[in-house]
Amino acid sequence: MSDTRQTRNSVLLPEPTLRRLPWYLAYVAMLNQEGVENVSSRRLAQDLAVDASQIAKDLSFINIKGKTRIGYDVAELEEALRNFLGFRNRHNAVMVGAGSLGAALMHDSGLQHYGLNIVAGIDTNPKIADTVIAEIPVYTPDRLAGLVRDMDIRIGIIAVPVEHAQEVADSLVAAGVRALWNFTPRRITVPAGVVVANTSIYSHLAVMYNRLAESDSNSAES
C-alpha cells in the first residue's frame, strides 16, 4: 500500500457520485479564483441544485468534512477533488478514428487540462494517416500495438464509424490498453477487467429533442 495513487483513488465510488464530483470541483475552483475562502454546504446545494445531504455524503467518500458554521475550506476542497479525480495525473491515450469527431476531440485542449494526454491518433484513411492533427501524429492501424507498448498508452478512445467500433475495441484490448472511451453509439463488449466509459453525445441529443417536443406539446395545450 505504498503506492499513493493506489491508496488515493482505488475506492470504487458509485458512478453518480463520481459524476457529481467534477461539478463540485468546477464550482469550488471558480470560488477559489474569486477569492472565496469558505463555502457552506447550503450554498453548494443551492448553486449546484444537489441536495445538501447528498453533497455531504459524496464528499465523505473522499474524506472531506465541512466545519460547523464555517463550511468547507474552498482551497482544500479544490485540491482534494482534483487529486482524487486523477485530473492531476497524465493518462496517455490513443485516438482511434481521427475523422470529424476524433479530430475535434484532439483539438480540445480541455481534455489535456483534465489529465488526458492524447499522444497518437490512428486512422485507416490514407489522407488522414501520416498527418499531424493539433500537434498529435496520426498513424496507420498496423502501428497500434507498437505505439501502445512504446508510448505507455493505457486508454484507447474510439471515434470510428459505428460498424467498426467492436473490432477497434478488440484490437485496442489485444494491444494492451486498459480502458476504452467509446464515443460511438455502439455498445461494445470487452473482457473482464477492461474499463469502458461510454460518451454517446448523440444519445443526449435524442433526450433533448424528446423533452423539447414534450415541452412544445405542453405549451400548445395551455
Added chain:
Amino acid sequence: MSDTRQTRNSVLLPEPTLRRLPWYLAYVAMLNQEGVENVSSRRLAQDLAVDASQIAKDLSFINIKGKTRIGYDVAELEEALRNFLGFRNRHNAVMVGAGSLGAALMHDSGLQHYGLNIVAGIDTNPKIADTVIAEIPVYTPDRLAGLVRDMDIRIGIIAVPVEHAQEVADSLVAAGVRALWNFTPRRITVPAGVVVANTSIYSHLAVMYNRLAESDSNSAES
C-alpha cells in the same frame, strides 16, 4: 393533435430508454447496410448487452413489436427509431463559446447527421468573433437575441468557461431559446419549461480514471 411532430414525439419517455434507443438505431442501421432483413430480440440483446425484455419494453414505447420467430423488421425498425428520435428533423442551434471545445463541436459533421443544425456561433474573444468556423459564422454576444429570433434558433449549446455558464444560460433563455445543451461541468438553473441536457465529457473521464485505478489495484493484489 394535427401536428404530426407533436403526436410522434411528445410521449415523455424514461431517460434510460431514450438513451438506449440511439444504440438500437446505430445497430439496426448497421444491419440494414449489411442487407440483414430481420433481427431477433435475442440477437439484439446479445450484441447490445441489454436484456431482451428491456429491449421489448423500450421498443413498445414507440409502438414497435417483433413478430414471433421472425423478430423485428430491420428497415422498419431503423425508420421508426430515426423518426421517433427526431434525428430526421433539423433543429437550429447556436454555439455559445467557439473556443477549443465549441469549435471542435462545430467541426463535427456527426451532429448535423443527427439533426442538429448549428447555424451560428457566439464568442466574446475578438479574435474569434466575426470569423467563420467550419462554414458557420461566429458573432459577438450582442448579436445573440437577434440571431435567435431571425434564424429560428431553439437550442443553445454552452461551451464557455465554467464561470460564465450560468450567465450564458440566462442570456440564451432571455433570447427565447427553448433548450440548452450544457457542455460545462457547471450545473445551470433555468426556468420551468426550458429543457437542459448536460454532457460533461470530463465527468466521464473521472469515472474512467477511478475504474482504472481500481482495476490496477485489483491486479496488484492478485
